[in-house]
Amino acid sequence: MNADTTTAPPAAAEAPAPTQLTMAGALNAALRDAMAADDRVIVYGEDVGPLGGVFRVTDGLQAQFGDDRIWDSPLAESGIVGTAIGMAMYGMRPVVEMQFDAFSYPAFEQMVSHVAKMRNRTRGRVTLPMVVRIPCAGAIGGVEHHSDSSEAYWTSTPGLTVVMPSNPADAYSMLREAIDSDDPVVFMEPKSRYWSKAPLALPVTTAPMDRAEVVREGTDVTLIAYGPTVRTALEAADAAVDEGLSIEVVDLRSLSPFDDETVGASVRKTSRAAVIHEAAQFGGYGAEVAARVTERNFHHLAAPVLRIAGFDIPFPSPKLEEYHLPTADRVLAALDTWEWDA
Amino acid sequence: MNADTTTAPPAAAEAPAPTQLTMAGALNAALRDAMAADDRVIVYGEDVGPLGGVFRVTDGLQAQFGDDRIWDSPLAESGIVGTAIGMAMYGMRPVVEMQFDAFSYPAFEQMVSHVAKMRNRTRGRVTLPMVVRIPCAGAIGGVEHHSDSSEAYWTSTPGLTVVMPSNPADAYSMLREAIDSDDPVVFMEPKSRYWSKAPLALPVTTAPMDRAEVVREGTDVTLIAYGPTVRTALEAADAAVDEGLSIEVVDLRSLSPFDDETVGASVRKTSRAAVIHEAAQFGGYGAEVAARVTERNFHHLAAPVLRIAGFDIPFPSPKLEEYHLPTADRVLAALDTWEWDA
Amino acid sequence: MAHDGCMSLNVEHAPIRTLPSAKPLRLLDNAGHALTGAATGGFTLPDRETLLDLYRKMVIARRFDVQVTALTKQGRLATYPSAYGQEGCEIGAISAIGSDDWFFPTYRDCVALITRGLEPGEILQSFRGDWHNGYDQHAYRTAAQATPLATQALHAVGLSHAARLRHDPIVAMTFLGDGATSEGDAHEAFNFAAVWQTPTVFVVQNNQYAISVPLSRQTHAATLADKAVGYGMPGYHVDGNDVAAMYAVTHAAVERARAGGGPTLIEGVTYRIESHTNSDDPTRYRQAREVEHWKRRDPIERLEKYLVSEGALSETVRSEITDAAEALAAKTREVMSVEAEPDPLELFDHVYSRPRTALLEQRSALEAELAAGAFAQHEAGDR
Amino acid sequence: MAHDGCMSLNVEHAPIRTLPSAKPLRLLDNAGHALTGAATGGFTLPDRETLLDLYRKMVIARRFDVQVTALTKQGRLATYPSAYGQEGCEIGAISAIGSDDWFFPTYRDCVALITRGLEPGEILQSFRGDWHNGYDQHAYRTAAQATPLATQALHAVGLSHAARLRHDPIVAMTFLGDGATSEGDAHEAFNFAAVWQTPTVFVVQNNQYAISVPLSRQTHAATLADKAVGYGMPGYHVDGNDVAAMYAVTHAAVERARAGGGPTLIEGVTYRIESHTNSDDPTRYRQAREVEHWKRRDPIERLEKYLVSEGALSETVRSEITDAAEALAAKTREVMSVEAEPDPLELFDHVYSRPRTALLEQRSALEAELAAGAFAQHEAGDR
Numbered sequence A, B: 001m002n003a004d005t006t007t008a009p010p011a012a013a014e015a016p017a018p019t020q021l022t023m024a025g026a027l028n029a030a031l032r033d034a035m036a037a038d039d040r041v042i043v044y045g046e047d048v049g050p051l052g053g054v055f056r057v058t059d060g061l062q063a064q065f066g067d068d069r070i071w072d073s074p075l076a077e078s079g080i081v082g083t084a085i086g087m088a089m090y091g092m093r094p095v096v097e098m099q100f101d102a103f104s105y106p107a108f109e110q111m112v113s114h115v116a117k118m119r120n121r122t123r124g125r126v127t128l129p130m131v132v133r134i135p136c137a138g139a140i141g142g143v144e145h146h147s148d149s150s151e152a153y154w155t156s157t158p159g160l161t162v163v164m165p166s167n168p169a170d171a172y173s174m175l176r177e178a179i180d181s182d183d184p185v186v187f188m189e190p191k192s193r194y195w196s197k198a199p200l201a202l203p204v205t206t207a208p209m210d211r212a213e214v215v216r217e218g219t220d221v222t223l224i225a226y227g228p229t230v231r232t233a234l235e236a237a238d239a240a241v242d243e244g245l246s247i248e249v250v251d252l253r254s255l256s257p258f259d260d261e262t263v264g265a266s267v268r269k270t271s272r273a274a275v276i277h278e279a280a281q282f283g284g285y286g287a288e289v290a291a292r293v294t295e296r297n298f299h300h301l302a303a304p305v306l307r308i309a310g311f312d313i314p315f316p317s318p319k320l321e322e323y324h325l326p327t328a329d330r331v332l333a334a335l336d337t338w339e340w341d342a
Numbered sequence C, D: 001m002a003h004d005g006c007m008s009l010n011v012e013h014a015p016i017r018t019l020p021s022a023k024p025l026r027l028l029d030n031a032g033h034a035l036t037g038a039a040t041g042g043f044t045l046p047d048r049e050t051l052l053d054l055y056r057k058m059v060i061a062r063r064f065d066v067q068v069t070a071l072t073k074q075g076r077l078a079t080y081p082s083a084y085g086q087e088g089c090e091i092g093a094i095s096a097i098g099s100d101d102w103f104f105p106t107y108r109d110c111v112a113l114i115t116r117g118l119e120p121g122e123i124l125q126s127f128r129g130d131w132h133n134g135y136d137q138h139a140y141r142t143a144a145q146a147t148p149l150a151t152q153a154l155h156a157v158g159l160s161h162a163a164r165l166r167h168d169p170i171v172a173m174t175f176l177g178d179g180a181t182s183e184g185d186a187h188e189a190f191n192f193a194a195v196w197q198t199p200t201v202f203v204v205q206n207n208q209y210a211i212s213v214p215l216s217r218q219t220h221a222a223t224l225a226d227k228a229v230g231y232g233m234p235g236y237h238v239d240g241n242d243v244a245a246m247y248a249v250t251h252a253a254v255e256r257a258r259a260g261g262g263p264t265l266i267e268g269v270t271y272r273i274e275s276h277t278n279s280d281d282p283t284r285y286r287q288a289r290e291v292e293h294w295k296r297r298d299p300i301e302r303l304e305k306y307l308v309s310e311g312a313l314s315e316t317v318r319s320e321i322t323d324a325a326e327a328l329a330a331k332t333r334e335v336m337s338v339e340a341e342p343d344p345l346e347l348f349d350h351v352y353s354r355p356r357t358a359l360l361e362q363r364s365a366l367e368a369e370l371a372a373g374a375f376a377q378h379e380a381g382d383r
């Protein structure tokens, strides 16, 4: 401890100086702070204990909180989600981890038939305050089954709340909010952003979890993105400046519910919109975005809402993923297909 | 036997006279004929043997083909689909039944990580000629978990082919084609249509499985429907005549792939379209239809593509399902929301 | 807030490796004679008061079941899965837990719910089609009846583990069918419970069929209780039509679980006398002969013979029980005689804790439709 | 075409109810001494030729494994899950099936694939990141390596059942990890196999860890082989570092399966000496001491000691084996020294048998991008 602390300005003690934090670090801090604040918060899953998770999001938590607050479960995802339901019924606030999107599939029945439906089935008597964390999407050179984008499965399921942060500050704030939520939350973490950094002073509270945010203002086009593609959208917006195109970027943050208000306001301003995601285009979440934005803003639209998405193929092997994933170039090329004089 | 048969015109012997057949009966006949034609076709699942399936679609088949061609498996859907994969790898053509949509969820991982991906993963070396039959949707007064509409889960999954007949003739023809297909097919059967009848002379061959069909011509609006909502669309079209509105109805038949050609031609003709389905609107298959039709026909559209769908809620109990399901009235009311002078 | 001294998840109990008895454990034979020796597996007959109580509950529960089946045939319910013939299993087991313990039932287990004190109207709401579930889970410490097979077993494991972490001495009991044991979730539940040593009691009601599929197509194991060995937990193979044996074995399991001794798997061998549900046609897959055979092994008659032979069943007791049973039947008829008309606008109320804008929009749209008389015919009760 | 006289699915075999031995079966002790009596479970040491063959395969497979780990450290592979230390288990088992039999491996089992005759370049394509799988399943009768845990066990059951329906006398063998036994699919596979009495051999490689999670957190059973009891099938608890025992037990199971005797569950007790994959950090969850302990139980050294004591390992044989191993290592280095550049347009070729219009549109779009030089940097090999 620095003997000089008394000479430091008093404000410093209240608002800690920002430090560079990765998204993985921010998530780790959110779990740590949530566990410290509320002993009903428990964490389990595969390899979350001594290993700290394959992405180190739970690093150090078992050492701090012990084996009764955070532990390694047997290797069975339906078991993990199914037991979390029981724990949530008893008033705990379980935060469970699915190791990768594709490994949440064994838990599908528990997610759809119980997590999503419990509150409705019981006329609101049984709420499930639980969080299912899912490291998601690609661009990490992962071998087969390690880069799926599963969001559409969850967003198609009434009763689930589905969110995906794109940056460390949101990661912290939204995970805290998800844990505090009385309803179950599917918390999706874009793997390729785990090591992205931002200066952060914790605890940080960003916009409420169910709100989209305009992360860059523009006048000509609205790019709607979430998770890993927010960066892609921002890159495209940067590059478009040279072409004299002013792009507004909306980070959805919440996939379900969808923030019609924020997105609609942007689209009515720009009159053109495109949505970007990694998942295959056909039946992807972008379909809902495009359908919805069009339905509600048709007479404001000068052009169809475009979808810039993965191809309609299973996620490719590491050497081929770059051809599949949307890039800023591909976004700009897509915008060029519009009849700009229309 | 009628002693007078020799006096009947000779043509009668070649083209059997149509008889009234239910959709369940047509599916039964398709299975029977496929099993008779090809001994690689095997059928198993829960209660498909002596009981003949809870909807009687496999009625009488075990008596005819024996226990080695059609049998009751243990009660485990992942096991059913997983073993079917192995059988298909060995050259069999398994046709397996999931008892209800919601009971296919335990098989989700096998469906998404293997059925959908096997051919791609193995560079086309391993094809899976298998059919997963799923009695789907509601309007049968079913208790909880018996009326889900699961199609969006399958259509969001590249590698799957997803079809849904709306009438007995298609049911027969499409099931035969699905069984003959070298690729896996998710074959969805609208439960509420099982007992709908049509005069049929078997075997019948309707349009190829991947084509949509205009089942009623019209000039003002295109209603896009599939499975149980084709009837709803036709009812709406009938009722609309009084209002002086000419409605064209397209029966999609194939959900994945989507027949852009047939649907596009209709929409370009009418310049207005709506899609109808039972599943919740948010993230439902209608989102893909609306997004796609808009993308490809934007400048032909006089109004946004509407979605008339279930509410964004878990499927209701029997007494409340009528409020949830799209009706012809609701379809017509939705069309009224368009700015018709625009 | 940090790691305190509560019990560690590192469990010290050695795995159990004992094979369940090949013959089902039994305390009363089919003629109502009390057994001694090997057949009992070391369990002793509950005292007379307990047996009388079990008898009373079975008679009442059966009357309820028969009444509901009749009402279903009259079209008053959308569906009803009867447990006729399984009362020994259902009531022996459910009577072994207390009101602070939790119960995770399936669709099959209405007679256990009645025995647990739930009201007929609460239980039958879902089968009448009003709403998916009609009782208060927390008040009765009873989960909503599960339809997706074996899924509820995991909920029971999770809940009882949470209770253990909280040092609450409660137990969770869950029922599963023979068919349900084939599902992956059954396996995961057994395994999680054994690894975590949760206070969970799994009662497999082996009623010989999963809808139409006989046990021989469901397992190649000698008994379903044998599965316990693969999880290192105790397994018991019990005559499910011997309510005394079911009670004794489940009671011991509950007490062991409560004392920190971990989970138990109990198979009750029984038979479903009625069809799977009212829409089933059992003549397609089983012989009348077989049903007759099992009718002669009726759980109520068995205990009645014993009680009579012991002189424990006075006419006063009998008539008190009959009266109670008839009163329940009357109450059931009464509550089912009025068709409930659930409010369609409630459809939107419980999906999320916090109302969503899009759902409120949909609610308004339906409200407008209702106001415009779109469903007037129905609301007039015309269906 | 109608119901012919082929074998019925109604199986007559009685359920097996024997508990596997608590101590792993073993034919050679760690010092390479041949054992007799109870320890062997009645199995006999394979003949010298077989043992020499197993030894040779293990040495070659290990050389391959070590080579691939080295190449992975050099960045030539995206990932590699080593089986160092598990060669006794892998090779004992895989050597028990013939080339007409089918094998359903996991990501862990490259050394079994090498032993089965697959080419290094074919095996490593997926780990290098070229495509999800790089060998011909039908030619090698070997399924693509499975990543979603336990899923492949069901494929093995289905395939072997199909073979049985076709009267083809083949067997399917599948490997599973200790962790994978916790998944619902493992249970469903064991159960389907036992009910259908399929010719399937399940080999559970208990290497003590599922990534970081030790066996004690995975099961409370005394042995993983104990699970067999719950399915009425034979289970064997075997020392997986004794290749002779693994071979003898799996060989017997394969022959029994081929003769119509149904499935077997075999647990090989072994240890993963390397990290889970190259991106794992095992120091976080296990002690160096433990690794050292297991290194002293090396499967190759054990058999080598026996063969030496028997005078069966001449210098000629040794050097022939070393040469073969080095040749394979050289071939592996060579095939991995050139970076494959898979054709991006192939992405669209295999999703469906019949090309879909929408996919062809997407293919054309990518083709145009490529033509326009969108990925020129990459194509110049600049990554």
Ligand SMILES: Cc1ncc(C[n+]2csc(CCOP(=O)(O)OP(=O)(O)O)c2C)c(N)n1
Binding pocket: B046, B075, B099, B103, B106, C108, C147, C148, C149, C176, C177, C178, C179, C180, C181, C207, C209, C210, C211, C272, C276
């Ligand atoms: C996951 C799942 N698959 C299928 C069904 C359909 N189903 C309802 S009851 C039943 C049979 C269950 O048999 P068993 O577990 O023995 O219970 P029982 O009805 O005999 O009490 C089936 C197949 C279901 N409810 N859930």
Ligand SMILES: Cc1ncc(C[n+]2csc(CCOP(=O)(O)OP(=O)(O)O)c2C)c(N)n1
Binding pocket: A046, A075, A099, A103, A106, D108, D147, D148, D149, D176, D177, D178, D179, D180, D181, D207, D209, D210, D211, D272, D276
């Ligand atoms: C369904 C599923 N869940 C999680 C994973 C992630 N994962 C890959 S390997 C592994 C550990 C597997 O352990 P084990 O079965 O013992 O095999 P080992 O790696 O030790 O050979 C995990 C959790 C997966 N591949 N599949």
Ligand SMILES: [Mg+2]
Binding pocket: C177, C178, C179, C205, C206, C207, C208, C209, C210, C211
């Ligand atoms: Mg049953």
Ligand SMILES: [Mg+2]
Binding pocket: D177, D178, D179, D205, D206, D207, D208, D209, D210, D211
């Ligand atoms: Mg392992």
